[in-house]
Amino acid sequence: MRVVVDRDRCEGNALCVKYAPEVFELDDDDYAVVTVDPVPAEFEAHAEKAIAECPRAALSRRD
16 A cells, blocks of 8 residues: 655644654654555554544545
């Protein structure tokens, strides 16, 4: 799976980093960035949780 960040929606709440630190980090402007592409199978559940919990729906899954 791949994860895409919509920078127009991201507010830098960092919930994605909280739920999937292996997959996300914040850049210097406090926007989420994906650090692994594609997401390794062992981290997919964490990435799915981050997608579901993003308060601005800035994350989406691409297969």
